[in-house]
Amino acid sequence: MPKPGRFSLRRSAAVAGRVLAQIRRDRRTLGMLLVIPAIVMLIFGFALGGQVSNVPILVDNQDAGFSATVGTAGVSLHVGSQILASLQTNSAVSVTLGSYTAGKASVDSGAYFAAILIPSNFSQTVFMRAQGHNVTASLQVYIDGTKPSIAAGVLGALQDAVQNSSRIKGFSLVQQYANGGVKFSGLDVSLPSVTAFVLTFLVLLISLLTVSRETTSGTLPRLYTTPLTAIERLLGYTLSLLVVGMMMVVVVFVVGIGLFGAVVRGDLLLLFAAAVLYALSQVLLAVFLSNFARNEFQAVQLAPLIAFPSMALSGMLVPVSSLPAWIQPLCRLIPMYYANQLFEGIMLKGYGLGPLAFDFAIVVVMAVLFLVLAMSTVKDRIDA
Amino acid sequence: MIETENLVKVFKEGKIRAVDGLTISIKKGEIYALIGANGSGKTTTVNMMTGALAPTAGRITVLGVEMPRQRHLVSARIGVAPQEYSLYTDLTLEQNAWFFARLYGMNSQDFRRRFSELNEILRLGGREHSLVSNLSGGMKRRASIECALLHEPDVVFFDEATVGIDPVLRAFLWDYFRTLRSSGLTILLTSHVMDEAGKADRIGLVRAGKLVDEGEPEALMSRHNVRSIEEVFLKLSGREVSDA
Numbered sequence: 001m002p003k004p005g006r007f008s009l010r011r012s013a014a015v016a017g018r019v020l021a022q023i024r025r026d027r028r029t030l031g032m033l034l035v036i037p038a039i040v041m042l043i044f045g046f047a048l049g050g051q052v053s054n055v056p057i058l059v060d061n062q063d064a065g066f067s068a069t070v071g072t073a074g075v076s077l078h079v080g081s082q083i084l085a086s087l088q089t090n091s092a093v094s095v096t097l098g099s100y101t102a103g104k105a106s107v108d109s110g111a112y113f114a115a116i117l118i119p120s121n122f123s124q125t126v127f128m129r130a131q132g133h134n135v136t137a138s139l140q141v142y143i144d145g146t147k148p149s150i151a152a153g154v155l156g157a158l159q160d161a162v163q164n165s166s167r168i169k170g171f172s173l174v175q176q177y178a179n180g181g182v183k184f185s186g187l188d189v190s191l192p193s194v195t196a197f198v199l200t201f202l203v204l205l206i207s208l209l210t211v212s213r214e215t216t217s218g219t220l221p222r223l224y225t226t227p228l229t230a231i232e233r234l235l236g237y238t239l240s241l242l243v244v245g246m247m248m249v250v251v252v253f254v255v256g257i258g259l260f261g262a263v264v265r266g267d268l269l270l271l272f273a274a275a276v277l278y279a280l281s282q283v284l285l286a287v288f289l290s291n292f293a294r295n296e297f298q299a300v301q302l303a304p305l306i307a308f309p310s311m312a313l314s315g316m317l318v319p320v321s322s323l324p325a326w327i328q329p330l331c332r333l334i335p336m337y338y339a340n341q342l343f344e345g346i347m348l349k350g351y352g353l354g355p356l357a358f359d360f361a362i363v364v365v366m367a368v369l370f371l372v373l374a375m376s377t378v379k380d381r382i383d384a
Numbered sequence: 385m386i387e388t389e390n391l392v393k394v395f396k397e398g399k400i401r402a403v404d405g406l407t408i409s410i411k412k413g414e415i416y417a418l419i420g421a422n423g424s425g426k427t428t429t430v431n432m433m434t435g436a437l438a439p440t441a442g443r444i445t446v447l448g449v450e451m452p453r454q455r456h457l458v459s460a461r462i463g464v465a466p467q468e469y470s471l472y473t474d475l476t477l478e479q480n481a482w483f484f485a486r487l488y489g490m491n492s493q494d495f496r497r498r499f500s501e502l503n504e505i506l507r508l509g510g511r512e513h514s515l516v517s518n519l520s521g522g523m524k525r526r527a528s529i530e531c532a533l534l535h536e537p538d539v540v541f542f543d544e545a546t547v548g549i550d551p552v553l554r555a556f557l558w559d560y561f562r563t564l565r566s567s568g569l570t571i572l573l574t575s576h577v578m579d580e581a582g583k584a585d586r587i588g589l590v591r592a593g594k595l596v597d598e599g600e601p602e603a604l605m606s607r608h609n610v611r612s613i614e615e616v617f618l619k620l621s622g623r624e625v626s627d628a
Contacts, residue, residue: 221431227459381452
């Protein structure tokens with residue numbers, strides 16, 4: 001028997017055994033402890049294992065080609081067509097042909113990631129450069145700067161196409177950034193998705209803990225005996241947690257914009273409205289999920305179960321368009337995907353309500369769906 | 385006022401028959417004590433009577449209304465002090481009381497009057513702004529009773545609500561219960577403290593979810609030819625050790 005006052009490994013072992021017995025007793029927790037890491041690893045593995053692929057770009061090939069006689073030999077150059085053909089076979093991009101002017105507008109609206117203009121004299125300039133003239137063959141690229149990894153992928157594909165086609169030197173890309181020509185810093189492009197993640201994880205966590213505390217504190221059975229209906233209780237939780245969510249939104253923006261100077265090109269009020277609407281959808285999701293948590297431990301585990309897959313699949317780490325094709329439809333089911341679209345659209349692209357109406361609508365639909373699910377699963381008496 | 389007919393509750397987990405064919409009838413203005421060992425089905429019965437738990441079979445009416453189906457019609461007229469304190473320990477006594485008062489539709493003025501009145505009766509004066517977590521066990525119990533009585537209900541359910549309260553205050557509380565009864569309040573209380581149950585107008589003894597005997601304390605003692613309710617209980621329970 002260990003002596004009182006002296007360190008005893010047996011007593012520590014007793015505590016460890018008791019904790020493990022409690023975990024083993026709570027089968028739902030035990031399941032989650034094993035399932036969550038597996039799910040997170042699978043999602044991150046699949047999601048992050050891919051490369052940039054099928055990025056939609058528009059190419060306007062105006063190159064007329066060039067024919068000349070060098071010595072006694074006739075030379076005919078069609079570099080624009082070669083570049084186009086090379087891009088079309090590159091899996092990193094998905095090429096649509098069209099007018100550069102219209103393409104720029106489409107890049108601004110998010111339909112294409114880049115618009116590329118191959119000018120009419122491109123082959124001629126390439127020829128003249130090869131003949132020793134001091135000229136530079138230039139391609140114009142109008143590119144979305146909000147996703148540096150995709151931008152790098154598109155520009156890389158273009159560089160490869162040019163090199164493969166003509167092996168020219170002295171070639172230049174005239175880059176212009178979309179959405180007002182702002183070149184964003186790494187922080188600028190990260191903050192919209194970081195904001196979405198903070199709201200997803202923290203609002204979910206706080207909401208789940210708050211609601212499940214009612215169950216563990218033993219006050220819920222008493223509430224069942226009062227005139228308070230289940231729906232009134234649910235609405236009460238939602239209103240209070242929405243206030244908490246709004247406070248988080250304010251803190252996130254004060255720090256992000258005030259301290260780090262994050263770019264907000266759009267309307268600040270619209271951004272706040274989007275954040276509050278998204279926070280509301282997460283509160284309602286938490287209220288719904290908390291109907292299934294029997295204690296705070298189980299509730300806490302639900303937050304990462306939602307937040308980590310959201311991080312991997314919402315476009316936060318890797319743009320959705322560069323995820324494996326079969327995962328992409330799944331991304332559209334994740335609320336944080338739409339939060340990213342909204343925050344990125346307002347903060348970086350300066351969008352108003354019009355271009356974001358669809359994303360706003362989806363968040364509203366999701367909020368209503370979570371509300372209906374919460375209402376249909378909320379308990380109004382002891383479950384036994 | 386409170387009636388049950390062949391009330392049965394079988395819990396899903398373990399198929400435990402917690403209440404097994406219980407039939408009770410409690411009149412208006414009566415103090416009825418449901419006594420039995422721990423695990424005999426008292427709390428389950430109260431939970432079904434208050435509408436918090438659905439019965440497996442049988443029928444319950446409270447204030448003429450079927451429970452739990454029509455609970456919403458009478459929930460504002462009943463008060464419940466559960467076995468667990470069932471209070472928000474991170475809020476003050478006053479915040480707890482005001483929360484429950486609002487659920488019962490009280491206005492601020494009525495609440496102030498009732499709260500101060502009950503604080504006096506339950507000896508909670510001066511602790512209004514104390515966190516419930518900082519109150520003693522007995523005080524928490526009284527705070528729970530206070531929240532059950534704030535809205536001046538017609539029926540109250542005290543589930544082991546006087547356990548842990550010191551004998552002097554308990555005697556005082558019983559005087560108060562009798563005053564409430566004389567104004568028409570019906571009280572159902574559960575207890576495993578036998579001498580306390582002897583103060584009720586009628587007693588129902590439950591064992592394994594069944595009503596094994598019922599009557600006025602004197603009548604019960606006389607029927608079983610013993611001198612205390614505890615002896616009645618021991619006789620009827622066969623001196624079995626409870627499963628508590």
